[in-house]
Amino acid sequence: MGRSTRIERAEDPVGRVAALSIVDALAAELRQRVFAGDLTHADALTEAEIARTYEVARPTAKAAIEKLVGEGLLQRGAHKTARVLHLGPDDVRDIYRTRAGLESQVLRELAPTRIVPADAVTANAEIAALTDGAPLSVVEPDMRFHTSLVDAVGSPRTSRIFRTLVSEVRLCMVQVQGKHLLTTSSIVAEHQQILDALADGDGDSAVAVLSEHLGHARERLATVLGESGPVTALPEQD
Numbered sequence: 001m002g003r004s005t006r007i008e009r010a011e012d013p014v015g016r017v018a019a020l021s022i023v024d025a026l027a028a029e030l031r032q033r034v035f036a037g038d039l040t041h042a043d044a045l046t047e048a049e050i051a052r053t054y055e056v057a058r059p060t061a062k063a064a065i066e067k068l069v070g071e072g073l074l075q076r077g078a079h080k081t082a083r084v085l086h087l088g089p090d091d092v093r094d095i096y097r098t099r100a101g102l103e104s105q106v107l108r109e110l111a112p113t114r115i116v117p118a119d120a121v122t123a124n125a126e127i128a129a130l131t132d133g134a135p136l137s138v139v140e141p142d143m144r145f146h147t148s149l150v151d152a153v154g155s156p157r158t159s160r161i162f163r164t165l166v167s168e169v170r171l172c173m174v175q176v177q178g179k180h181l182l183t184t185s186s187i188v189a190e191h192q193q194i195l196d197a198l199a200d201g202d203g204d205s206a207v208a209v210l211s212e213h214l215g216h217a218r219e220r221l222a223t224v225l226g227e228s229g230p231v232t233a234l235p236e237q238d
Contacts, residue, residue, distance in 0.1 A: 009056060024231055034073050034084055035174050045074065045082040068095050071167045085171060090203035096218035102162055103214075104207045105152050107194070111203030116195050117147035124191040130184055138184060139173045145191055159206040172221060181220040186211075 012033035030050075033039045042177050050061035068074040076080040087095075130137050143166065150162045190213040197206035 022056060023063040023067065026050070026056060026060060027067040029054070030068055031071075032063060034068070035170055037174055039084055041084045041086040043083065047080050049214060072159060073167050073171065074087050077179060084166070087168075087172060087225065089226040091168075092172055092222045092225060095165065095172055097164055097216050099162075100167055100214050102158070102165075103146060103149065103210055106153050106158070107198065107206040107210060108203040109153050110149065111201050111206055112200055114199055114201045115152055116199050117148040117152040119190075120145050120152075120195060123148065124188055125194070126182055127191070128188045138187070139170055142173060142187065143170055149194075173217070180218060181224065184215075 030039070030045075039045070043063060047058045047061045047065065050056070050065065054061070056109050062080075065074060065076070068102055069076050069082060073085055075083050113184070123141040126140060126141040127145070130141075147159075147162065151159050153159075190209055193209045194213070197203070197209060219223045
């Protein structure tokens with residue numbers, strides 16, 4: 001994998017607790033590399049390679065890989081080889097369709113109360129202030145924006161269901177931003193329209209903006225993933 005990184009072991013007298021902390025740290029490192037686009041479907045991740053690269057025991061490497069398999073970020077193949085989930089056009093459309101249905105219901109519930117989550121406002125301000133253009137820089141506050149809307153409903157079950165989609169959604173978003181299919185200015189503007197509609201108590205308008213917002217990303221990414229040959233960004237729509 002071309003890099004050597006040591007995962008620091010937690011100082012803890014209880015061996016099991018220390019081992020779990022190493023697994024979590026390794027899983028977090030691998031997850032970060034996936035979301036940053038450093039690891040792709042082309043990279044074969046084996047227990048032996050992960051153990052050697054990060055100087056951990058093979059059972060630790062296996063547990064970290066299995067953790068990401070459980071999150072839907074990695075797919076486990078034959079001979080203990082794992083790869084980053086490969087998303088095709090149909091996968092993208094299904095993920096975004098499921099997400100849109102859940103988030104639309106959330107907006108309809110929030111609108112009558114005119115609730116505008118402070119965390120969503122903060123996250124959108126962070127996106128507006130971004131200057132480095134790195135895909136992960138946009139993904140993190142973008143996901144916090146949408147997650148804060150879901151959490152504002154106050155339903156632990158709804159939030160839990162949404163979080164089961166988060167890993168695949170973030171993987172989609174990394175690919176969207178990595179191909180420069182959407183501008184940060186358009187993301188910020190559409191987010192603000194959603195917040196304004198909520199403040200006005202207009203659930204229908206909020207849902208309409210959300211549908212367009214997610215639809216842009218869904219169709220542009222699905223189109224690119226369905227193409228063969230060189231990938232080019234689609235023109236920004238008004």
